Amino acid sequence: xxxxxxxxxxxxxxxxxxxxxxxxxxxxxxxxxxxxxxxxxxxxxxxxxxxxxxxxxxxxxxxxxxxxxxxxxxxxxxxxxxxxxxxxxxxxxxxxxxxxxxxxxxxxxxxxxxxxxxxxxxxxxxxxxxxxxxxxxxxxxxxxxxxxxxxxxxxxxxxxxxxxxxxxxxxxxxxxxxxxxxxxxxxxxxxxxxxxxxxxxxxxxxxxxxxxxxxxxxxxxxxxxxxxxxxxxxxxxxxx
Numbered sequence: 001x002x003x004x005x006x007x008x009x010x011x012x013x014x015x016x017x018x019x020x021x022x023x024x025x026x027x028x029x030x031x032x033x034x035x036x037x038x039x040x041x042x043x044x045x046x047x048x049x050x051x052x053x054x055x056x057x058x059x060x061x062x063x064x065x066x067x068x069x070x071x072x073x074x075x076x077x078x079x080x081x082x083x084x085x086x087x088x089x090x091x092x093x094x095x096x097x098x099x100x101x102x103x104x105x106x107x108x109x110x111x112x113x114x115x116x117x118x119x120x121x122x123x124x125x126x127x128x129x130x131x132x133x134x135x136x137x138x139x140x141x142x143x144x145x146x147x148x149x150x151x152x153x154x155x156x157x158x159x160x161x162x163x164x165x166x167x168x169x170x171x172x173x174x175x176x177x178x179x180x181x182x183x184x185x186x187x188x189x190x191x192x193x194x195x196x197x198x199x200x201x202x203x204x205x206x207x208x209x210x211x212x213x214x215x216x217x218x219x220x221x222x223x224x225x226x227x228x229x230x231x232x233x234x235x236x237x238x239x240x
Contacts, residue, residue: 012101012103014152015101015103015109015152015156016103016104018148018149018152019103019107019109019130019132019148020103020104020107022130022146023107023130023132023144023146024132026132026144026145026146026170026172027132027134027142027144027172029170029189030142030144030170030172030173030174030187030189031136031140031142031174033065033174033187033189034067034140034174034176034185034187034189036054036067041056042054042055042056042065043055043056045208048212049212049215050068050069050215051066051067051068051211051212051214051215052066052067052068053065053066053208053211053212054066054067055208058191061169061191061192061193061207062191062207063170063189063190063191064189064190064191064207064208064210064211065187065188065189065190065211066186066187066188066189066211066212066213066214067185067186067187067188067214068185068186068214068215068218069178069183069184069185069186070183070184070185070186070214070218070221071181071182071183072182072183072184072218072221072222073177073182073183073184074139074141074175074176074177074184076221077173077175077184077186077217077218077221078133078141078143078173078175079221080217080220080221081143081173081175081217082131082133082143082173084097084098084099084110084112086220089216089220090213090216090217090219090220091114091213091216092213092216093114093115093210094112094113094114095113095114095115095124096112096113097110097111097112097113098110098111100128100156100157101156103130106132106133106134107130107131107132107133108130108131109128109129109130109131109148109156110128110129110130110131110145111126111127111128111129111157112126112127112129112168113125113126113127113163114127123162123163123164124162124163124164125163125164125165125166125194125195126159126160126163126164126165126166127147127165127166127167127168128147128148128153128156128157128165129145129146129147129148129168129171130144130145130146130148131143131144131145132144132145139177140174140175140176140177141173141174141175142172142173142174142175143172143173143175144171144172145168145171145172146168146169146170146171146172147166147167147168147169150165150167153165164194164195165195166192166193166194166195167192167193167195168190168191168192169191169192169193170189170190170191171189171190171191171192172188172189173186173187173188174186174187174189175187186214186217186218188211188213188214189211190207190210190211191207192207192210
């Protein structure tokens with residue numbers, strides 16, 4: 001795994017102090033969002049491609065959640081959910097990504113770039129985020145991702161004019177084993193402020209589309225499983 005130290009002017013101590021606390025909180029927020037039987041403040045918006053999409057108002061940007069039952073083992077989903085190398089295969093918005101710094105064994109800093117077909121004036125959005133991976137005592141796997149504060153992010157990776165730097169306010173995966181089976185329940189939560197000039201309706205529409213990546217991720221994990229441990233060639237992927 002290549003790690004870039006590009007232009008970093010922020011101390012390891014400052015970064016570790018912030019991301020350790022923030023990522024722990026994000027993990028707990030994701031676990032709460034994955035348990036609708038305990039926290040029922042989400043409103044179901046629609047069910048599409050097997051994904052139950054719910055929304056919750058939180059500030060000016062909608063918080064969106066997708067949940068789906070998938071008949072592949074949790075380890076198979078996790079292996080592709082947190083891999084920059086495979087993201088282009090399951091996320092239609094993903095453009096590029098790189099590892100910037102490892103904070104600790106289960107906690108990295110990443111640079112992610114996303115795009116969308118929203119007209120010629122739309123610039124790709126860049127996010128400087130942490131990614132934390134945790135396995136809970138009951139085996140539930142959590143991948144928590146959120147942006148660093150703007151000043152901290154700028155110190156690690158200065159902004160470039162060709163991108164708009166957005167904020168991934170809360171995002172991540174919760175993968176729960178279904179007892180006595182090789183299946184799991186996948187929850188994906190996203191709250192994104194893409195920054196720049198975009199109408200609010202477009203931001204919320206893109207957020208709803210974003211959680212449908214659960215279905216794409218499931219298809220990829222299924223094909224990996226069927227391929228007996230090897231990734232299919234990109235040219236062989238079915239067109240959607």
